[in-house]
Amino acid sequence: MKTWTKRGALLGGALSFLSIAAARAQVQNPPLVRAPQQPQVFTPPPTSVVLRPDQVELLTRTLAQAPTHGFEPGDFSADAILPMLGSRDTATRQAGQAQLILNTLRYAKAVRSGRLAPDAFLGDWGLRPAAYDPGPDFMQAALQDRLGPWLDSLPPPYTGYQTLRKGLATYRDIAARGGWKPLAAGTPPLKLGAKNDPRIAALEARLAVEDPTVAVDGAPVFDEALQQALMRAQKRFGLNPDGGLGPQTLTALNVPVQRRIDQILANMERWRWLPQQLPADRIQVNIAAAVMSVFHDDAPNLTMRAVTGRPGDETPMLSSTIHSIVLNPPWNVPSSIAAKELWPKQRANPSYFANNDFVVIPTGDGGTRLQQKAGPKAALGLVKFDFNNPYGVYLHDTPSRSKFASFSRLASHGCVRLEKPIPLAKQLLAADPAWSPEVVDETIAAGKTVRAPLAQPIAVFLLYWTAYVTPDGQVNFRDDPYGWDRELVLRIAASTPGAA
Incomplete structure (x- = not known):
């Protein structure tokens, strides 16, 4: 039995205090449980690859052709290191090969996923390329002696990109001959x-x-x-x-030829933001041209005019998946539209809301929101196509049909209005036997709001094409209504090493 002493009590109290503090520290910072150490695997850098002369020639030739993909002649050129590559000194030659590999890796990243850093994208540019690290692919291709196929796989594998590449050569040749007089x-x-x-x-x-x-x-x-x-x-x-x-x-x-070249370059860059393989079944909207196309087995089978966002209310670029269709949809009015456009009309004419089927709904926090009831006056028409996105946009019908006859159709608040939404709805619902075309018509005629989930959801891409090539080989141009071509060209220039 331990004898109690004052000193012992004090020490015991101190020790108890210290052990509590230690316990607290252990709870807050538990000791690391070290896992058994695994042997570290050293991965040599890509620049350690020793290239054969034919591989050096392949990389040099590829970099020399980089301007055909829209890059500036000096961006990836190997001209400055050619003397090093031909040197008799082993160390100099190895240093030249390392620099050639670095140039190739920079080119590979740029041609695969574009030149903009993630923070250089505008908010409405919701279509972003997948991150790409070319180092491992280069190493594997070099080890398997497949550098040629790897290099060929880097650019976007789409006809739209390849034809623009040819169009770029045509318009650069026109510029070299002096362009055209206004x-x-x-x-x-x-x-x-x-x-x-x-x-x-x-x-x-x-x-x-x-x-x-x-x-x-x-x-x-x-x-x-x-x-x-x-x-x-x-x-x-x-x-x-x-x-x-x-x-x-x-x-x-009278648009100058250099501006047309810039449009081609901007559109080639946006092709790099797409995934390496598009779904064979998809919906594509060209925002700038205001046209929507449905693709089945990679071929368009339904095309129609659209109305896209006017400047100031831009339709964003994005990709998503249409998961459901709402028949006879009400319109939950965005607060910005309600404040800027609808409430002023109501104050000027107190019967405006009633005459146009708008109702004021309490939000529960002391505020209100506007909703337009489904019906013949509804801004969303008879059909709405829903897909998840942070912009709150969707495809929909409209009771205002006159704009579809116009060649300039940028007039919406950002959503995409469709010329033929009922045929589109029937096509997308065809995979569900419960939604025959007759049932769709009957449901719409009944006037009740019904959400129909798609048995086969379909990918949707909202794209901004202002330059593209038609089957006759001619480059078609559209206005740059949002100024996104110019903005993209400026941001590419700012991202280039050595830019002011």
């Missing part, structure tokens, strides 16, 4: 039958720069051949092909 404005606008106007010969020469089928004879007559050539150009620009040189056509023809 056409003078004048009255009256040129059209079929005009004669003895110096603008006719200038128009003919201008059209021939991009359209090799135009025969330049210099005759001051606006004949049928010139009208047809002008109509082809108007179609390439997405304009009304009326065959006359009006203000919109004149503006499109």
Whole structure:
């Protein structure tokens, strides 16, 4: 039995205090339980690969062709290290090979996933490339003697990208020859039958720069051949092909060649943001052209006009999956639209809400929100296609049909209005025997709001294409309504090493 002493009590108290503190420390910072150490596997860096002469030549040739993918000539060039690669000194030659490999890895990352850092994307650019580290793939390809196939696999594997690459070569060649001269404005606008106007010969020469089928004879007559050539150009620009040189056509023809090159470069870059393989069944919306296409087995089987966001209410780029369709949808009005557009109308006309089927719904926190009831006046029409996204946008019907007849269809608050939503709904619901076309029609006619989950959800891509190539080999251009082409080109330039 231990004898109690004051000193012992004090020491015991101190020891108890210390052990409590230690216990607390152990709870807060539990001792590390060390796992059995595994032998470390040393992975040599890609620059340690010793290249054969034929591999050096392959990488050098690939980097020399990098400008054909839209890169600047000096971005990845091996010209500066060619003397090192040919040196008789082993160390110098190895240093040259290491630099060649580094250039190749930078090129591989840029051509596969683009040149923007994640924080350089605008908020509305919701379509982002998958991260890509080319080092392991390079090492494996070198070890398996498959550098050629690996290099070939890096660019986007899509016809749209490859045809733009050819278009880039065409427009760079046009620029090297001096581009084109701007056409003078004048009255009256040129059209079929005009004669003895110096603008006719200038128009003919201008059209021939991009359209090799135009025969330049210099005759001051606006004949049928010139009208047809002008109509082809108007179609390439997405304009009304009326065959006359009006203000919109004149503006499109006077866009400088360097700006057209920049558009091609921006669109090639956006191709790199797509996954390496698109789903064979998907929906694609070209925001800039306001067109929607449904693909089945990688081929379009339904195309229609759309209405996309006006500047200031941009439709975002994104990818998602349509999981359900709402028949007879109500419209839950975004607070920004309610505050800016609808409440002022109600204050100006106290019967506006009632006349347009809007109801004010308490939110439970003392506030309110607006909802437009389903029906013939509903802004979402008869059908809404839902998919998850952080922007609150979707595809939908509309009771306002007149805009679909226009060649300029950027007029929504950001959602995508569809010209033929009922056929689309029936096609997407066809996999579910409970949703025959007759049942869809009956449900819509009944007027009740019903959500129909898709038996086979379908991928949806909202894309921004302002330059693309049609089957005839001609590059088609659209306006850059959101200024995203210019912004992307500027951000690419800012991300380039050595940029100011």
